[in-house]
Amino acid sequence: MIKTVALVSLSAGTIGEDFVKHEVNIGLKRLEQFGLHVKIMPHAMKGIEYVKNHPKERANDLLAAICDEEVDMILCAIGGDDTYRLLPYLFKNNELKEAIEKAEKRKIFLGFSDTTMNHLMLHKLGFGTFYGQSFLADVCEMEDDMLPYTKKFFEELIKTGNIKEIVPSDVWYEERTDWSESAVGTERTKHENEGFQLLQGKPVFAGKILGGCLESMYDIFDNSRYPDTISLCEKYNLFPSLEDWRGKILLLETSEEQPDPKHYRKMVETLKKVGVFDVVSGVICGKPMNELYFDEYKKIIVDVIDNPNISVVANINIGHATPRCIIPFGIEAEVDAVNQKIRFA
Template identity: 60%
Template sequence: MDTTINHLMLHKVGLNTFYGQVFLPDICELSQEMHPYTRKYFEELISTGTIKEIAPSDVWYEERKSFAPDQVGKPLIAHPNYGFELLQGYPVFSGKILGGCIDSMYDFFNGERYEDMPILCEKYHLFPDAEDWKGHILLLESSEEKPSPEKYRQSLEYLKERGVFEAVSGVLVGKPMDETYAQEYRQLLIQIINKPDLPVVFNLNFGHSMPRCIIPFGIEAVVDVEAQIIRFTD
């Protein structure tokens, strides 16, 4: 279980939160220093208390396979990044961002991992209803478990059944770790959402893949894929 449920619980009581980063893998990265993209957003939040805008990283990094002492000082393998990718819909849209890890959202509705979780989430209404998603942009990212295309499909179907895609103004999807199943996820997002006018943007640098920015939840955001930027207006 990651922090997604904590964000949704705090949203339920009216508190805004910041999605990412994580102390050990981000601030204590085993390379000689923090990744520059990560450092930029960390320092902005610490020094100003907010994030004004988000742009893509120039690179993405492969997952570190070992955390043994001999890895200290060794950089991660880097690849060129290609920025925000518009899968469908209008390139400019707005709303307050809310969401989290799609693996955890799967557990909200499916008791395979935690038998009592769907019961508790339903009892306490921890997942926002369709009305609450209005005026929001859905954020989705996948974990280090790299969910199979079939699990990803079922997760999207759960969200669709809850009326999420009919309510939101757009969808932001994080880069999968090591780009595993990236093409399959793209196809499933278009196929399952099945709403061509709903903006869906892929390959954002947040969530479990490296490097990652910090996303304010509950703050009005304007997404401009053509300009390759997300601005927060509050």
């Protein structure tokens, strides 16, 4: 049972801005209604500019949350685009490793999007994490309650410390275009959801799941966004080795940037060049936001992998399309497209 949650801004400092104050207040109240005590880490609410310019302080917040014996769960505020900048402050002098070793209990770590970088950082040290939801994107939902499918998994995680199985959501929601205070209480537009879609390969496959936001993983090999991403990520060996990927299930989902098919192909081809598709047991793909380019993405992933023996299942309710489930990393999983379930050991 989770009792105390540490709220961290490891990427963007959005929750410190006035324009989201109404959302933050909703989210904090909801966490309290779950019976949770919330610890807002010292720099989490400093705002976008401060957080952007102080990666060391972001790293310190993570280290402090890991070492705080009251904290049961570390909840990421939101994603962003420069989480890789925490690497020197977590690995140069083994700061993250020592914090994990000193902690008397293992914390639950939950986040998605650019938090993919943090998941990979913690994975390097054998720290299992949970992918799929964040404070601002999910707990702060402006409907009268969290979206039911999303809430189901969040409640399961805080009550049991784990996720047993995932089934598809009956519906999916269009992303909001109005985030103002006047939109509080308004419902999202929803559509019927089709369930998990087997694109190729065996319908049942197993392995530990790892991956996340495709754009974040692509940034490890590309300097288009920031000039030092490749050098920093190489220096600290952020991307797992092929031996580490062997037998795992690769999770891929796309961000709110909604990459066009040409860019999506380029990013997937980059993972192919690295050799990931030669060693994984299968691939699961999140539904893209608003289903934009969904048909194109499905054709591209099959075309680029170019191996019909690799199982690929799409339309998982994870990542940037709502609602969102939560996927444990580092736990044996079985994907069953026939029975529309992902089960965890």
